Amino acid sequence: MKILIVDDExxxxxxxxxxxxxxxxxxxxxxxxxxxxxEAMRVLEESNPPKVVYVFSDINMPGMTGxxxxxxxxxxxxxxxxxxxxxxxxxxxxxxxxxxGAKEFFTKPINFDSLRExxxxxxx
Amino acid sequence: MNFENIIALIxxxxxxxxxxxxxxxxxxxxxLKWGMIVAVTTLVLQATNxxxxxxxxxxxxxxxAGVVYAVVNIEDFHGRRSLVYALLPLxxxxxxxxxxxxxxxxWYKTLEYLLDIAGFFALIWAISMWFxxxxxxxxxxxxRKKAEEREKEFRITESLKAELEVQVAERTxxxxxxxxxxxxxxxxxxxxxxxxIHAEKMASLGELTAGIAHEIQNPLNFVNNFxxxxxxxxxxxxxxxxxxxxxxxxxxxxxxxxxxxxxxxxGKRADAIVKGMLQHxxxxxxxxxxxxxxxxxxxxxxxxxxxxRAKDKSFNSDFSIELDPDLPKVEGIPQELGRVILNLxxxxxxxxxxxxxxxxxEKDPNLQTYKPKVTISTSTIPDFKGKKGVKISLSDNGSGxxxxxxxxxxxxxxxxxxxxxGTGLGLSLSYDIIKAHGGNLTLxxxxxxxxxFEITLPGVxxxxxxx
Numbered sequence: 053m054k055i056l057i058v059d060d061e062x063x064x065x066x067x068x069x070x071x072x073x074x075x076x077x078x079x080x081x082x083x084x085x086x087x088x089x090x091e092a093m094r095v096l097e098e099s100n101p102p103k104v105v106y107v108f109s110d111i112n113m114p115g116m117t118g119x120x121x122x123x124x125x126x127x128x129x130x131x132x133x134x135x136x137x138x139x140x141x142x143x144x145x146x147x148x149x150x151x152x153g154a155k156e157f158f159t160k161p162i163n164f165d166s167l168r169e170x171x172x173x174x175x176x
Numbered sequence: 177m178n179f180e181n182i183i184a185l186i187x188x189x190x191x192x193x194x195x196x197x198x199x200x201x202x203x204x205x206x207x208l209k210w211g212m213i214v215a216v217t218t219l220v221l222q223a224t225n226x227x228x229x230x231x232x233x234x235x236x237x238x239x240x241a242g243v244v245y246a247v248v249n250i251e252d253f254h255g256r257r258s259l260v261y262a263l264l265p266l267x268x269x270x271x272x273x274x275x276x277x278x279x280x281x282x283w284y285k286t287l288e289y290l291l292d293i294a295g296f297f298a299l300i301w302a303i304s305m306w307f308x309x310x311x312x313x314x315x316x317x318x319x320r321k322k323a324e325e326r327e328k329e330f331r332i333t334e335s336l337k338a339e340l341e342v343q344v345a346e347r348t349x350x351x352x353x354x355x356x357x358x359x360x361x362x363x364x365x366x367x368x369x370x371x372x373i374h375a376e377k378m379a380s381l382g383e384l385t386a387g388i389a390h391e392i393q394n395p396l397n398f399v400n401n402f403x404x405x406x407x408x409x410x411x412x413x414x415x416x417x418x419x420x421x422x423x424x425x426x427x428x429x430x431x432x433x434x435x436x437x438x439x440x441x442x443g444k445r446a447d448a449i450v451k452g453m454l455q456h457x458x459x460x461x462x463x464x465x466x467x468x469x470x471x472x473x474x475x476x477x478x479x480x481x482x483x484x485r486a487k488d489k490s491f492n493s494d495f496s497i498e499l500d501p502d503l504p505k506v507e508g509i510p511q512e513l514g515r516v517i518l519n520l521x522x523x524x525x526x527x528x529x530x531x532x533x534x535x536x537x538e539k540d541p542n543l544q545t546y547k548p549k550v551t552i553s554t555s556t557i558p559d560f561k562g563k564k565g566v567k568i569s570l571s572d573n574g575s576g577x578x579x580x581x582x583x584x585x586x587x588x589x590x591x592x593x594x595x596x597x598g599t600g601l602g603l604s605l606s607y608d609i610i611k612a613h614g615g616n617l618t619l620x621x622x623x624x625x626x627x628x629f630e631i632t633l634p635g636v637x638x639x640x641x642x643x
């Protein structure tokens with residue numbers, strides 16, 4: 053299962069790869085990373101239909117924001133699940149995300165246990 | 177006929193009259209008055225034959241002698257000499273004929289004709305002298321009047337002068353009062369300015385707080401996440417060890433080392449932000465330091481971006497940063513240079529955001545696709561006032577600055593922001609700070625395309641600097 057993580061903080065990649073070390077090792081999970089909304093769209097466009105089934109995106113990013121990315125993904129690939137991860141867990145962002153079709157809304161610092169639950173639920 | 181008393185009377189009368197500016201003192205006037213009384217009394221007494229002819233003649237001569245003596249010897253009467261000269265021949269001839277008549281009446285008879293002719297000439301002399309002296313007197317009188325006129329004018333001028341002096345004194349007092357009021361106002365303005373500079377500093381710090389919170393939260397999250405994951409890795413490592421999977425243990429150990437490095441990196445990042453914030457708010461002690469403008473630019477760009485994001489959810493802008501890795505350091509006050517860069521970044525984001533807000537209302541779809549972008553770049557200037565220099569460019573693709581206000585934007589209190597949103601001091605203070613560091617702050621702007629601010633500063637030759 054291929055999951056795309058979008059965040060402008062590059063260290064997120066290392067963190068996720070270590071957190072899901074076992075899942076990656078036994079081949080259950082494949083992680084790809086993008087560091088901006090535009091890059092995320094390019095990753096999704098690499099194959100048609102995209103192999104990515106789930107996108108986790110940060111909201112606060114320069115250029116395209118996570119909410120804009122959410123709209124774009126939902127418009128182009130409505131089958132892909134998108135969840136938001138944001139440092140700003142305010143109701144404004146939350147409502148916007150849910151209204152635009154976000155599956156879940158995670159706040160930073162990320163609770164990896166709940167994130168793992170979410171991914172596991174999808175895998176089964 | 178007795179001439180002596182009449183002549184004496186005429187002399188006394190004319191002596192009393194002032195000629196030109198020279199007037200007779202009251203004391204002398206009194207004496208002359210008495211002389212005249214004596215002369216008139218004598219004449220009256222002679223006419224009524226109460227006094228002998230000889231005595232009246234003698235009194236008349238005595239008066240004349242007195243007058244002649246006075247005119248010759250007393251300075252006050254020097255001006256009346258001509259009068260004496262006019263009548264003197266008449267007197268002399270009269271005295272001579274009297275003496276002759278007295279000494280020898282026979283001789284007098286033979287000489288009478290001659291004496292009459294002499295008397296006649298003396299009379300003509302006296303009359304012509306009188307005319308001349310009258311003419312002179314008139315001229316002198318005219319002069320006196322002129323002098324009086326001048327005196328009057330002088331007095332008027334004097335009084336005007338006095339009046340003017342009063343006015344000048346009043347004005348001076350008023351001006352002194354105004355000067356004092358202005359000085360007070362100036363002092364008040366100076367203290368207000370200090371307060372405003374502080375307010376401006378605090379306002380820009382206020383804009384930063386949300387950004388700072390975010391920027392500190394982010395590295396802290398990483399510190400927490402990496403330490404958590406490291407803890408998990410150690411458990412896994414122990415499991416792998418008990419299984420004897422040495423290769424796997426080695427891989428985990430590598431990850432652990434990396435994680436610790438990351439924890440350290442993000443810890444330092446948070447530390448730098450807190451230090452930067454403290455530096456920004458600390459009142460300037462004027463201490464110069466070596467400043468790494470790359471680090472300042474990078475830090476404040478992020479702070480500003482996140483600060484604005486936190487304040488205004490609709491705000492978003494792309495930004496890029498192009499740093500020259502070999503940028504010379506700059507000797508300066510880090511918090512001041514930081515303030516300048518922060519101010520320019522905030523302005524750039526404000527400009528693109530304003531354009532972005534307007535773009536959404538545009539009907540033209542080409543304008544709706546406006547993509548806000550701010551770029552900050554640093555580069556080395558090979559020759560800046562004889563040494564290496566530093567250039568920081570800050571570009572935005574906002575609406576640009578209209579030509580007519582370009583010259584005003586560095587003026588204190590000039591702002592295009594709505595009331596209450598800008599102090600109008602940001603750019604003015606920035607300009608002063610850069611000038612105080614021996615640099616320049618310039619701008620290029622094209623309406624509809626955007627604005628670029630350029631800071632140039634003298635660099636420090638690091639090969640010579642011992643740190």
